[in-house]
Amino acid sequence: MKEIEIRNLSKSFGDRKVLDHVSLTVEKGDIYGVLGLSGAGKSTLVRCINGLETFDEGEIYYRDELLCSPKKRVERLQKRKIGMIFQSFNLLQQRTVLGNVELALEIAGVKERRAKALECIEKVGLTEHINKYPSQLSGGQCQRVAIARALALEPEVLLSDEATSALDPETTNSILDLFKKLNKELGLTIIMISHQMNAIERICNKVAIIDKAVIVEQGELGDVFLNPQAEVAKQLIYSDHLHTKLNDQRLIRIIFDGNSDEPILANIIQECGILVSVVFADTKSIEGKTFGQMLIKCPLKNRELAKLRKYLTLHNVKYREEDANGVELEEEVA
Amino acid sequence: METFLTVLQMVGETLGMTIISTVIAYLLGIPLGVLLNVTAKKGLRPIRSVNLIVGIIVNILRSVPCLIVVVICMPWTRAWMGRGSGDWYTILIPLSVCAFGYVARVVEQSLNEVPAEEIEGIRSLGASDWQIITKVLIPESKSSLITGCAVTAVSIIGYTSFAYNIGAGGLIAGIYEFFTRNTGDYMGKIYFWILIIIVVVIVQIIQELGLYIAKKTDKRRKLK
Numbered sequence: 363m364k365e366i367e368i369r370n371l372s373k374s375f376g377d378r379k380v381l382d383h384v385s386l387t388v389e390k391g392d393i394y395g396v397l398g399l400s401g402a403g404k405s406t407l408v409r410c411i412n413g414l415e416t417f418d419e420g421e422i423y424y425r426d427e428l429l430c431s432p433k434k435r436v437e438r439l440q441k442r443k444i445g446m447i448f449q450s451f452n453l454l455q456q457r458t459v460l461g462n463v464e465l466a467l468e469i470a471g472v473k474e475r476r477a478k479a480l481e482c483i484e485k486v487g488l489t490e491h492i493n494k495y496p497s498q499l500s501g502g503q504c505q506r507v508a509i510a511r512a513l514a515l516e517p518e519v520l521l522s523d524e525a526t527s528a529l530d531p532e533t534t535n536s537i538l539d540l541f542k543k544l545n546k547e548l549g550l551t552i553i554m555i556s557h558q559m560n561a562i563e564r565i566c567n568k569v570a571i572i573d574k575a576v577i578v579e580q581g582e583l584g585d586v587f588l589n590p591q592a593e594v595a596k597q598l599i600y601s602d603h604l605h606t607k608l609n610d611q612r613l614i615r616i617i618f619d620g621n622s623d624e625p626i627l628a629n630i631i632q633e634c635g636i637l638v639s640v641v642f643a644d645t646k647s648i649e650g651k652t653f654g655q656m657l658i659k660c661p662l663k664n665r666e667l668a669k670l671r672k673y674l675t676l677h678n679v680k681y682r683e684e685d686a687n688g689v690e691l692e693e694e695v696a
Numbered sequence: 697m698e699t700f701l702t703v704l705q706m707v708g709e710t711l712g713m714t715i716i717s718t719v720i721a722y723l724l725g726i727p728l729g730v731l732l733n734v735t736a737k738k739g740l741r742p743i744r745s746v747n748l749i750v751g752i753i754v755n756i757l758r759s760v761p762c763l764i765v766v767v768i769c770m771p772w773t774r775a776w777m778g779r780g781s782g783d784w785y786t787i788l789i790p791l792s793v794c795a796f797g798y799v800a801r802v803v804e805q806s807l808n809e810v811p812a813e814e815i816e817g818i819r820s821l822g823a824s825d826w827q828i829i830t831k832v833l834i835p836e837s838k839s840s841l842i843t844g845c846a847v848t849a850v851s852i853i854g855y856t857s858f859a860y861n862i863g864a865g866g867l868i869a870g871i872y873e874f875f876t877r878n879t880g881d882y883m884g885k886i887y888f889w890i891l892i893i894i895v896v897v898i899v900q901i902i903q904e905l906g907l908y909i910a911k912k913t914d915k916r917r918k919l920k
Binding site: 412414438439441442445446448450451452453454455456457465466468469470495496497508511512515521 | 817
């Protein structure tokens with residue numbers, strides 16, 4: 363079922379186009395990651411979804427019902443179906459944890475607030491801290507309060523605008539795991555903006571990569587991350603793993619696509635007798651399968667290179683040869 | 697004993713003038729301040745014309761010297777209170793008028809201290825502008841509003857000097873009257889200095905109390 367559908371959305375700030383005919387479909391139950399460098403327009407995109415930002419062209423639908431367009435603002439009742447959390451938490455500093463969560467219910471005009479607020483606070487694991495003020499909490503705890511506040515209105519969709527970017531890696535992971543839990547337990551659809559590849563690959567099932575106002579790549583997480591096509595996608599996914607000193611080097615990228623459990627590297631060394639040096643390796647578990655990439659320096663001797671190619675082909679290991687910028691090279695015959 | 701009662705009466709008059717005028721000034725000034733803040737360019741609902749007009753009114757109010765306001769207000773005071781001068785309450789209207797333009801600006805500034813992010817967070821929950829004003833803007837800036845209130849009260853104490861001109865009494869008018877009756881050697885009289893010390897103490901108490909309450913209610917800082 364389509365939960366959120368963005369059709370042909372465009373927006374400019376003055377002369378600068380921040381979103382250029384962006385289309386995106388988020389299904390119910392997705393954790394959809396939107397990845398991009400800062401200034402790419404990703405934040406503006408989510409802010410359009412709940413009406414914090416207007417746009418010049420296009421439409422956004424919520425379950426096949428028009429949510430907003432340049433002519434129609436998001437109705438307040440619809441807004442409550444779409445919760446949002448922010449990088450800077452945006453809690454009221456003069457209210458306690460409980461007060462902040464209750465505020466959401468106050469705004470919605472709910473009379474019986476205490477029980478619902480406590481229930482939401484429990485979901486994010488802050489029951490002990492209900493009477494503390496945001497200034498007494500850590501960043502991760504503040505973000506949990508913000509999540510509880512968003513949950514209080516029982517949203518169907520949660521928008522996360524760089525919600526983990528201000529947090530340390532460990533806290534980031536705990537917040538991401540909470541997202542995953544809420545997604546599973548409540549069926550909450552999550553749209554998550556981030557410039558951190560790690561955050562997205564940890565929990566998202568789909569991803570869109572946005573660059574200079576345009577979506578350059580989108581699809582299932584595995585597909586996009588395993589074989590990024592666009593330049594900026596490669597840049598984000600391999601980030602700064604490659605150093606300039608590798609320029610002019612010929613590299614072999616070995617791709618783990620979740621089908622092999624063999625210790626490939628060890629086997630290459632043992633069976634081919636080639637000493638390979640690893641430039642970059644990154645494997646991750648996506649939906650239970652091992653995926654990943656390993657970049658190794660090409661053996662300089664042609665004989666060894668041929669041996670390596672043969673080994674990889676024989677064992678059905680996906681690989682490609684490329685230069686340090688990720689551009690594929692033709693296999694040169696030795 | 698008689699002197700003591702006179703002093704007590706003057707203190708009472710000064711406090712009465714200050715507190716009631718501050719309250720009235722705030723009743724009028726808060727809505728205006730909110731209006732200025734909300735209609736400003738970066739406010740919740742920018743309306744240039746309203747902002748401009750309210751701004752001009754407030755600026756005019758603030759630039760008319762208090763003594764002139766006292767004179768201008770006299771007919772209204774007479775109409776509403778039965779008499780235009782001679783009693784402590786006859787200064788209330790001019791003092792409030794003098795102060796509320798100032799209050800409007802103070803309130804406007806205080807509300808500006810609320811971070812835009814906090815407002816956005818509440819807006820994402822589907823809050824109306826009215827809810828944002830009553831649940832975010834005012835409560836979140838309450839410490840700053842309290843400090844502003846203390847500052848306003850202190851300047852109103854200064855304005856109570858003009859009570860002398862319409863015979864409305866109070867401490868400062870009392871001091872000046874004492875001076876006019878003892879022009880030769882008032883500096884040597886203990887009574888003169890005691891009255892001045894009382895004024896200073898009242899100002900200090902209001903100031904410190906305001907700061908104390910503001911600090912006590914401010915949850916923004918670390919409480920450790």
